[in-house]
Every structure is written in structure tokens, then in C-alpha cells.
Amino acid sequence: MSDIEILQDKCVGCGACLPSCPYGAISLQDNLAVIDDDKCTLCGACVASCGFDAILLRKDVREEKADLSAYKGVWVFAEQKNGEVQGISYELLGEGRKLADTLGVELSAVILGKDIGEAIKELGYRGADKVYAVAHPELEHFHDEPYSRILSDLIRTHKPEIVLCGASTIGRALIPRVAIQIHTGLTADCTGLAIDEERRILLQTRPAFGGNIMATIICPNHRPQMATVRHKVMKEPARDPSKKAEVITTSYDSATLSSRTSVEKVVEEATNLIKLTDADIIVSGGRGLKGPENFSLIEGLARAIGGAVGASRAAVDAGWIPYSHQVGQTGKTVAPKLYIACGISGAIQHLVGMQSSDCIIAINKDPDAPIFKVANYGIVGDLFEVVPALTKKLQESGRK
Amino acid sequence: MNIIVCIKQVPDTTDVRIDPATNTLVREGVPSIINPFDMYAIEEGLRLREKLGGKVTVLSMGPPQVAAALKEAISMGVDEAVLLSDRAFAGADTWATSYTLALGIRKLGGYGLVLCGKQAIDGDTAQVGPGIAEFLDIPQVTYVKKVETIDERGATAWRMTEDGYEVVKTSLPAVLTVVKEINEPRLPSLKGKMRAKSYQPTVWKASDLGADEQSTGLNGSPTNVVKIFTPPVKTGGIVLTGDVNEAVAAVVEGLKERQLI
Numbered sequence: 001m002s003d004i005e006i007l008q009d010k011c012v013g014c015g016a017c018l019p020s021c022p023y024g025a026i027s028l029q030d031n032l033a034v035i036d037d038d039k040c041t042l043c044g045a046c047v048a049s050c051g052f053d054a055i056l057l058r059k060d061v062r063e064e065k066a067d068l069s070a071y072k073g074v075w076v077f078a079e080q081k082n083g084e085v086q087g088i089s090y091e092l093l094g095e096g097r098k099l100a101d102t103l104g105v106e107l108s109a110v111i112l113g114k115d116i117g118e119a120i121k122e123l124g125y126r127g128a129d130k131v132y133a134v135a136h137p138e139l140e141h142f143h144d145e146p147y148s149r150i151l152s153d154l155i156r157t158h159k160p161e162i163v164l165c166g167a168s169t170i171g172r173a174l175i176p177r178v179a180i181q182i183h184t185g186l187t188a189d190c191t192g193l194a195i196d197e198e199r200r201i202l203l204q205t206r207p208a209f210g211g212n213i214m215a216t217i218i219c220p221n222h223r224p225q226m227a228t229v230r231h232k233v234m235k236e237p238a239r240d241p242s243k244k245a246e247v248i249t250t251s252y253d254s255a256t257l258s259s260r261t262s263v264e265k266v267v268e269e270a271t272n273l274i275k276l277t278d279a280d281i282i283v284s285g286g287r288g289l290k291g292p293e294n295f296s297l298i299e300g301l302a303r304a305i306g307g308a309v310g311a312s313r314a315a316v317d318a319g320w321i322p323y324s325h326q327v328g329q330t331g332k333t334v335a336p337k338l339y340i341a342c343g344i345s346g347a348i349q350h351l352v353g354m355q356s357s358d359c360i361i362a363i364n365k366d367p368d369a370p371i372f373k374v375a376n377y378g379i380v381g382d383l384f385e386v387v388p389a390l391t392k393k394l395q396e397s398g399r400k
Numbered sequence: 401m402n403i404i405v406c407i408k409q410v411p412d413t414t415d416v417r418i419d420p421a422t423n424t425l426v427r428e429g430v431p432s433i434i435n436p437f438d439m440y441a442i443e444e445g446l447r448l449r450e451k452l453g454g455k456v457t458v459l460s461m462g463p464p465q466v467a468a469a470l471k472e473a474i475s476m477g478v479d480e481a482v483l484l485s486d487r488a489f490a491g492a493d494t495w496a497t498s499y500t501l502a503l504g505i506r507k508l509g510g511y512g513l514v515l516c517g518k519q520a521i522d523g524d525t526a527q528v529g530p531g532i533a534e535f536l537d538i539p540q541v542t543y544v545k546k547v548e549t550i551d552e553r554g555a556t557a558w559r560m561t562e563d564g565y566e567v568v569k570t571s572l573p574a575v576l577t578v579v580k581e582i583n584e585p586r587l588p589s590l591k592g593k594m595r596a597k598s599y600q601p602t603v604w605k606a607s608d609l610g611a612d613e614q615s616t617g618l619n620g621s622p623t624n625v626v627k628i629f630t631p632p633v634k635t636g637g638i639v640l641t642g643d644v645n646e647a648v649a650a651v652v653e654g655l656k657e658r659q660l661i
């Protein structure tokens with residue numbers, strides 16, 4: 001069995017590990033750290049916090065080392081809707097290129113769908129060396145079962161060392177099933193990827209505990225190493241129509257294509273506003289707006305600069321604006337070029353959803369509001385004065 | 401129809417702060433709660449039971465203190481609670497967690513539906529629901545915001561997407577993971593609280609599940625956490641106080657410089 005141990009000859013009783021434990025499982029007794037087995041989840045957070053190498057986490061695995069070197073290449077699962085490749089997949093090709101170049105291997109895309117001829121070409125333009133394509137009418141819409149079966153089969157056959165997928169509603173339904181089928185590790189919702197060149201392993205970094213901490217995760221003994229990656233964190237590569245990928249097509253029998261679920265209807269919720277996750281500019285309002293009617297101020301500013309409207313959870317919970325506008329841990333993660341937060345205090349759950357925006361403007365009357373810590377420009381003042389003034393100024397400069 | 405709801409006990413992350421001096425998590429007095437998304441799963445289970453009859457069982461894997469979360473579910477009106485607790489389960493990543501929960505669900509048996517939250521707020525992975533479905537070899541519908549129709553053979557559910565939603569039909573048994581739009585969780589009733597007081601969840605260990613020790617806990621986890629750190633804070637921001645028009649002018653200048661307008 002795996003376990004964790006405080007090495008008594010190394011522990012100096014400094015207590016540095018105590019606050020590192022998210023579960024409150026460590027205490028000091030007689031000047032030594034003691035771990036409460038009933039609370040400890042072996043998460044390992046304390047190991048790195050110890051400056052004296054006094055905490056030992058032992059993983060008891062009967063090593064049946066698979067031949068890891070048989071796995072080569074970086075794969076990107078290309079998500080398509082109506083035959084069109086989704087933006088997140090291009091972002092992954094951009095990042096995948098860097099990883100593949102570092103490793104000195106090929107970059108491939110995998111695409112499943114019905115009419116995907118154009119999509120395959122586009123994947124080549126964006127830098128894929130190879131495209132593994134599977135086209136069947138049954139694959140027009142995403143279905144968890146056939147999609148996961150086929151992707152697992154392709155992985156078993158061609159043995160990539162890394163598989164990346166968008167942390168979208170599709171990606172996060174599909175890839176966990178694949179990880180179980182081929183028995184490998186999967187890291188969710190990564191915001192950073194890098195290669196440890198010496199060991200040729202993927203370092204996967206992601207926020208945890210609501211963005212309070214970041215964790216770097218590896219998958220040392222299983223292949224492929226798989227990760228879902230957050231939208232708008234990686235950069236799309238330029239489109240180069242002179243590039244062409246080698247295409248490998250595979251077809252599958254009806255058993256593989258079968259599904260116990262069916263999509264009866266696809267409903268696009270009509271909004272006249274720009275889609276939040278795709279917007280380059282977002283103007284968000286929080287509880288400081290005082291009431292639903294004042295969202296017109298936010299909409300006015302958004303219109304003046306061609307932005308979408310976002311909101312804090314407090315504003316959503318108060319019923320001032322629909323949930324689809326909520327930014328944050330339990331809402332949408334956004335990373336526009338410009339994010340303007342009006343009357344939002346900047347709770348950690350809000351910050352994790354927007355802090356990777358390129359430029360952040362915060363408007364708040366409380367100079368100590370935490371939102372100012374992430375802001376490039378902060379205006380301390382009454383939003384009912386500042387927002388109209390800013391709107392006016394932007395309209396003027398737009399006209400010039 | 402018998403329904404199994406998987407719930408996880410998590411630290412209440414609103415209360416987790418970073419100590420700027422030591423750059424570590426301040427978790428003094430951070431209470432443990434039922435993962436908020438799992439509250440919606442419990443509520444949905446209870447509502448479906450009211451419609452269809454049958455039993456709702458909550459299932460959790462974790463250390464002994466998780467019993468408190470299970471009792472809270474009992475106070476809401478859940479029929480039974482099962483805790484999978486064994487030192488051999490500690491350190492599980494989503495692979496090993498899904499494996500262990502699937503064993504618990506198999507042992508319970510006779511279910512038409514497994515409900516999970518969309519994701520747990522400590523790890524935010526959203527991988528365990530689909531993982532369970534794969535281990536049990538049953539279909540899944542993720543991000544469910546409405547169960548439109550349901551009977552013994554099948555269900556129709558609204559699955560949230562980036563652009564709206566899809567109406568998905570599935571055969572049963574199946575795993576559904578739910579989002580917060582699906583309902584408004586009820587408060588515990590007095591009767592429920594009374595029952596919870598003396599209720600003791602059933603506890604199953606690795607040997608009760610016939611679990612392969614190489615597949616549970618840290619042993620069974622393909623992934624390892626190698627580093628934990630606090631996110632770097634952005635610096636170099638300008639905070640403007642004083643005259644509104646001057647402040648606005650300065651910001652607009654800055655935006656022009658950055659070519660954002």
C-alpha cells in the first residue's frame with residue numbers, strides 16, 4: 001500500500017507543512033509534524049512545502065514497465081461542429097507544434113465527423129503533419145460512446161506519446177472515457193504545458209482549489225500522456241494555405257459506430273450579444289451595479305467598444321442577468337484582450353475565470369478591492385460616474 | 401427506480417485565502433462541505449424518486465470524516481448512504497477514483513441511474529462521472545440542465561453546450577452529470593435531521609469491494625502531482641484615484657498605446 005511518512009530524523013518541527021495541507025491533516029506534536037491518517041488524502045501538497053526533505057510519499061507500484069519508447073508523436077483531437085474545426089483545436093495545434101518540435105517528433109490531428117474534407121485541409125494549414133480522419137454519417141454529431149471507442153482504437157494502433165484535447169463540453173465528456181479504456185492518466189483543464197527534456201515527459205500545469213493554487217502533474221509510467229487544455233490560453237498558429245498534411249483515413253464497422261445515446265435536437269440559444277468565450281473585449285458588471293436596470297450602463301460601454309457582456313456570480317444570483325453571462329469558477333473562463341470589471345470585488349472564484357485576460361481594467365469605489373491586484377488599470381471611483389464617462393470618451397475616440 | 405448519487409466532500413474554497421507573507425494557503429477553520437454541484441445531483445435524485453418511486457443512495461469515497469457529508473445528505477431526505485473508506489483508497493487520481501466508485505456501484509447493484517455533479521470544486525476535473533460510466537460500460541450524458549422525460553427504459557436530458565443545449569436521449573442505466581441550472585436544492589427537513597443524527601453510513605473497505613490493490617489509491621493512479629505553488633500575482637498595474645475625467649483619459653490613452661482601441 002502507498003503511504004506517507006514524516007522522517008523524524010529530518011523534521012525540525014518548523015511547521016511549514018501545516019498550512020500547505022488542504023485537508024488540515026498535519027499538526028505539530030512534541031516539535032514534530034504528525035499526519036492524521038483519517039484526514040490525509042495522500043495528495044502530496046505537503047511534500048514540496050518541506051524545506052528539509054522530511055516528508056516521504058511512497059508509491060507502492062509493482063512496476064510492469066510498459067515500453068514507453070514505443071509511443072511517439074503529439075496528437076491533437078480536433079473538435080468539429082457542422083464540419084467546422086473549433087477554435088480551441090487550432091490553439092492546441094499551436095501549442096502541440098512547440099511540444100512536438102521540442103521532442104523532435106511529428107504533430108498530428110485526429111478528426112471524426114461526416115463531411116470533414118475542408119476541415120482536414122484547414123488542419124494542415126494550421127501545421128498538422130498528419131491528419132487521422134474518420135468519416136461516417138453516424139459521427140456527424142459528437143456521441144460519447146463511438147467517439148471514445150474510435151479515438152481509443154486509433155491511439156492503440158498508432159501509439160502517440162501525448163494526446164491533447166480542448167477542455168470543452170465535448171472534450172471533457174470524451175477524453176475521460178478514453179483514459180479509462182486505454183488505462184492512462186489524464187490531467188484536466190491545463191493552463192500550461194512544457195516538456196521535461198531530460199525525461200521526455202509532459203509537465204502539465206493547472207489551477208486547483210478554485211484557482212487558489214497551481215499544480216504541476218505528470219504521468220510517468222503510462223502512455224499516452226493526456227491533457228485537456230483550457231480555451232483561450234494557448235495561441236492559434238497562423239494559417240498557411242501552402243501547407244498540406246498527410247491524411248490517414250480509417251473506417252469502422254457498425255458495432256463500433258453504435259451508440260446508446262442519440263441527439264434529438266440541437267438548440268442554439270439565441271443571443272444578440274457576442275459569445276462570451278470568443279469575445280476579444282468583455283465588459284462585466286457585479287453587485288456594485290445595485291440593480292438589473294443598471295446593466296444598461298454595462299451594455300452601453302460594451303456597445304461602444306464592440307464587446308460582450310459578462311457578470312459576477314453575485315449579479316447572476318440576484319437575477320439581474322442570465323447565468324450564461326457568468327464569469328468565474330462556476331461560470332465561464334474567458335481570456336479576452338480586454339476585460340473591464342465594473343463594481344466587482346474580485347473574489348478568487350471570479351479572478352480564476354478572467355485573470356489571464358491580456359489587459360484588465362477595474363472600476364471600483366473601494367481602493368482595497370482585490371480586483372485591483374490583477375488590474376493593469378484601476379480606477380477608484382463611483383462606477384455610476386466612471387462608466388458613463390468612459391463610454392463617452394471611447395465613443396468620441398471611436399469617431400475620430 | 402433506484403438512484404445512486406456520488407457525492408464528494410470538499411474544502412469550502414471561498415474561505416481559502418493565500419497568506420501574502422508566506423505565500424501558502426491559509427486554511428485555518430476552512431469548513432468541509434458537500435461539493436456544491438453534488439447538491440444539485442442529490443436534489444435531482446430526490447425529485448426523480450418523488451416521480452418514479454424507488455430509493456436514493458448516496459455514495460462517497462474518502463476518509464472517515466466524510467460521514468458528516470453523508471449524514472447531511474440523509475437529512476435532505478436520501479434513503480441510504482455508503483462510504484468507501486480505506487487507507488488503500490488514499491491518493492487516488494480520477495482513474496482510481498472512478499474505478500473504486502464503480503466497484504461500489506456494482507456492489508450496490510439494481511440501479512437505473514447514477515447521478516454526479518458536473519465537477520468537484522477542489523480538483524475541478526469533471527472526469528470522474530464519465531470515468532464511472534466507462535468502468536460500468538453504460539452510456540452517459542454530461543452537463544445536464546434538465547431531465548425532460550424518464551421511465552424504466554430511457555431518459556431524455558438537456559445537455560448544456562457552449563452554444564446552447566442539445567436534447568439527448570439515452571438508454572438506462574446511465575450516468576448523468578448535472579449543472580446548477582437543473583434545480584434548487586432543498587434544505588434539510590426536521591424529520592431528516594432527526595434521522596441523520598443517529599444514522600450510520602455503511603462503510604466498505606477495499607476487501608469488501610474485492611478491489612485490486614494495484615488499481616486503487618495512489619498505486620492505481622497514473623498521474624502524480626509533482627509541484628504545488630501559488631499562482632504568480634500580476635504586478636505593474638496602475639491604480640488611478642482622483643478626478644474621474646482625468647482617470648478615464650489616462651486609461652483611454654493606455655488602451656490606445658496597447659492598440660486595443
Ligand SMILES: Cc1cc2nc3c(=O)[nH]c(=O)nc-3n(C[C@H](O)[C@H](O)[C@H](O)COP(=O)(O)OP(=O)(O)OC[C@H]3O[C@@H](n4cnc5c(N)ncnc54)[C@H](O)[C@@H]3O)c2cc1C
Pocket residue numbers: 285286287288289311312313314315326327328329330331332342343344345346347348349350353363364365366369381382383384413414436521
Ligand atoms: C463554490 C463557489 C463558486 C463561485 N463561483 C463564482 C463564479 O464563477 N463567478 C463569480 O463571479 N463568483 C463566484 N463565486 C462567488 C464569489 O465568491 C463572490 O461572492 C462574487 O464574485 C462576488 O460578486 P461581486 O464582486 O459582484 O460582489 P461583491 O463582492 O459584493 O462586490 C461588489 C463590489 O462593488 C463595489 N461597488 C459597490 N458600489 C459601487 C459603485 N457605486 N461604484 C463602484 N464600485 C462599487 C464594491 O466596492 C465591491 O467591491 C463563487 C463562490 C463559491 C463559494
Ligand SMILES: Nc1ncnc2c1ncn2[C@@H]1O[C@H](COP(=O)(O)O)[C@@H](O)[C@H]1O
Pocket residue numbers: 406407408435437438441459460461462494497501515516517518519520521523524525526527528529
Ligand atoms: N471521492 C468521490 N466520492 C464520490 N463521488 C465523487 C468523488 N470524486 C468525484 N466524485 C463525483 O464525480 C463528480 C466529478 O468530480 P471530479 O471529476 O473530481 O471533478 C463529482 O461531482 C462527484 O459527483
